Amino acid sequence: MDKRVCRWLLILALTVMPLTAGAQQGTPPAAVLVADQVFLTRDRTLVAQGNVEAFQGETRLRARTISYNQTTGALTIEGPIVISEGENTLILADAAELDPDLQNGLLRGARLILNQQLQLAANQINRVDGRYSQLYKTAVTSCKVCEDGRAPLWQIRAKRVIHDKLEQQLYFDEASFHIRNVPIFYLPRLRLPDPTLARATGFLQPSIRTTSQLGTGFKLPYFIKLGEHRDLTLSPYLSSATRTLEFRYRQAFRSGRIQFDGAYTRDDQRPGETRGYLFGVGRFDLARDYVLEFGIETTSDPAYLKDYGYSAKDRLSSQITVSRARRDAYVRASIYNFESLRDTEVNDELPTIVLDGDYERRLFPSGIGGELRMRIQAHSHRRTSDADIIGRDVARLHGEVKWLRRMTFGNGLVADGQIGASFNAFDIVQDSSFAQNHSDIVPRRPLPCAIR
Template identity: 55%
Template sequence: MRALILALGVMLATVLPIAAQDARRPAAVLVADRVSVTADGRLMAEGNVEALYDTTRITAQRITYDPDADRLTLDGPIMLIEGDNAMILADAGALDADLRNGLLRGARLVLEDRVQLAANRIDRVGGRYTQLYKVAATSCRVCASDTPPIWQIRARRAIHDQQENQIYFDQAQLRVLDVPILWLPRLRLPDPTLKRATGFMIPSLSQDSQLGVGIRIPYFIRIGDHRDLTITPFISADSKTLELRYRQAFRNGDLEVTGAWSDDTLRPENRGYVFAEGAFDLRRGVTLSFDIEAVTDKAYLVDYGYSDKDRLDSEIALTRVRRDEYANASLITYRTLRDGEENSDIPTIIGDLRYERRLFPRGLGGELRMGFEAHGHRRYSDVDVLGRDVGRAEADLAWLRDWTLPGGVLARLETGLTVDTFRTRQDSTRDRTAGQATPRAGLTLRWPMVKYGGNGITQILEPVAMIGWVGGDRPNIANDESTRVEFDEGNLLSLSRFPAADRRERGASAAYGINWSRLDSNGRRVALTLGHVLRQDADPDFTLTSGLDGTSSNLLVAGQYVTPDGLALTSRTLFNHDFGLSKAEARAAWIRPDLGLGASYVWLAADAAENRNDSVSEWSVDGSYRLSRHWTGTANWRYDVSSDQTAEAGLGLQYRNECVEVNLSLSRRFTSSSIVDPSTDLGITVGLLGFSGQGFDNSYTRTCRN
């Protein structure tokens, strides 16, 4: 029976003027329990009426079509759905035949199932504008008519522009728990479908022991589809600051610039900073990238909480990466912000050029690698030794070949020759020019063994060994680039573990170790690595805590444990010959839907060669926990074990539901120096959710009690 009525509705909608007045109109469909035509020619549909026209769908209890006026009269309850984003609920109304113009009474406009605007009357104009009179707008869930929402906007009139995705309010009043707190003659807000729109963003309040009570009011300017500017005035008792952020997306890259300028009571002069970064794809696979960092004084970034960097680096680089080729050219400048460190005494301008290529000659077999590298760094100081400037160039040729031996042993042979040349200025203790030729050869063996057990458990045991030789003598050049050496799983089987060419390991050496891992079908994984290095001659440029000093290295122990429920443990330790610690680091993380917890520990022994006169022992903990449906707590803590004092600590509390987000934070920096003092910061941010394209999490939505 319903199918017959559907067919009748389609036929009537097709032959009647509602669909026949203009051949260019989309087809209309009308479905109802009862369809009839009155004596004066009106079409009347009653009972579960549904009308479809273009992207609009209407349901009502009764719809009457007047062909003379080309108008629809609707009796509620009425539901008008426009596309995927807008829905109108009303008691009664009248619309023209194409549903573009009309009037609805006792109506509500619902956008994206998040924002609702209730009004005495809604007018549809030109299929683009929806006008609401005596309107109340909110994104809060309203469970009872006698309970006001947490916040709402009351206005004499509101206009929703469906083309521009904007809502305009006249005589707007912001109410919190039905208490008026702000009145504005005009107010414009984006609807939830709009991702970017010009206007004010969420303000924030802060209390800082150095800057006093302050407020930030960001204003976002949409310059176009591909660029925008955010201007944020920050005004406090002791500072007047203007913060800026500019972003632009290009067809072949992107650019972002952030900065601030301050007039405060902490310094007599104005202060500021600028950070800029970008990357662009050029022709023939070349990428241009740059990163610019500048600040007026050493303490500015820390005073305002913009960054905790203690050295700024600005770089411009050209890079091309292909299957068997790599090329890079870069120029970097450094500026130190460390207390007691002078910028003129460190390498400030650094240039690098690097090229590598792989070939696979059929006659020779294996892989042939060719490389070239040029490097130079300059200090501003003109003082002998302290102002040392160095330039070097390197050419390298290597041949590698792999074999699989009986029993499944994997073997790799590496041979090569490197030629270096150095030029040193402003250091009377070093040769002005020097060169070296460094031949090398090494054989690496791996024996992976796999065992499959019950319950999907797989174990892999892999003994590894390397024997090698590096020839040549070390020239009389300074060690500027290889002052810090890390001994880890990545370079256990390397012929030289120095990070740069100004130092190379010489003579015969051997390394051996074992890798073991266990993986089950549930995703639980355990891994362990042990490693040790033996050397014919000790290298004096390996520091005491590098783990590589002497002819016998420290014992490297590294492990990892990962569980399917989000727990991950990683650690790396160097044990000296007395099984004391040279270096140790560990990290634990536990990630669950309602919990995020991380803790790390670092221990470094005192080593004057690494400018560390005292041992370093430090704990850091950070985490968040969702206390309930709407409350989330956060905390972070960094503790200096060596000095037995807390370095930093912070607490945070967030309340969030479907329409409001409140963030409270309290942080304290305990460390001090000649450029920064201990400080305490208290912050609060209140955001009204719903009127933006930001992500929406239904898990925070409140439920109504019966």
């Protein structure tokens, strides 16, 4: 019989019957099978051989032979078997017995691969309702498994592993951690998120940090899922010279997000003192297209960030900004606070508090054509020192108006015209070398024509 005819006969046989039963019992239709060769045995078993494929929803199965018992509705499958469930789950097996929906059954000599990262090899896998996979005598690793049979760098062996596809969790019974084939420690119970889960409460990868000042220390981060839109990570950092608790808090809102990173320390560098730092950022969308952004950077002492490797900054800046950008207008208002960590700088003599604003508008007058641009900038910075000259405080107002026009002639001459003026006004205090008030007006000269 022609292969194309066999394929269509099998599709017709395995879809019409289950659809009729499903309409009567209210169950979903069974799988659809396609193969190169089909024949029916005396006990009413339909056998498909050669390039066999079965489909059920997002599940796709490929095998050498599939036998379908029309009485029991069971599928007996001979491998090699490949079952893919979406993009994140792949099952390889030598043989299997499954129901028509491919949701329940038994697979022998199987491997479960999650998100192309984690491999679970087991003697057999029991599938239950398409949600649970129970693996027996299992070896789990994310290392590459060599074809020559050598053990991977690390693996977790367990008597039983249950994969909950819905909750995206792995549950281990009688687990032991091995490096190569050497057992390191034993865990009677263990729960881990599978690689497809982005966020789950639990321990993260530990790390070891060694410095000349703090010695060798150990960090063990613990991630806490506080909800669908916020989380907290606590990381104890312990060594012979320090006892530190690091933290990171994140939260997403309907119109924005925030994140704070920091640490609290008691160490031998400054006995009896509390050390720490706090960095934070946030962004929120406001009404009428305005955007609010803020940043916080502060530390207990100038050496703390470098001692603990949190940042290489020698100047910290905190700010809050409200801005709006549209096609023909831009507006921004900002407040900054700067703090120097340099030994050669004195914060009282630096402009640590800064106010800054900007407004720009474009107009297209129909009477004269071209483009009219207007801009106003305001700036003020203040030093906390009251000393003359080194405690100078300055405020500045800058304005600019210009008109631009381009004309193209038939002979290819392009003329760009530009005219305008700008002004500046200054207010300077606590500096006897300058007058307190100063202003100027500067005209803008027209641009020459250019041939293009």
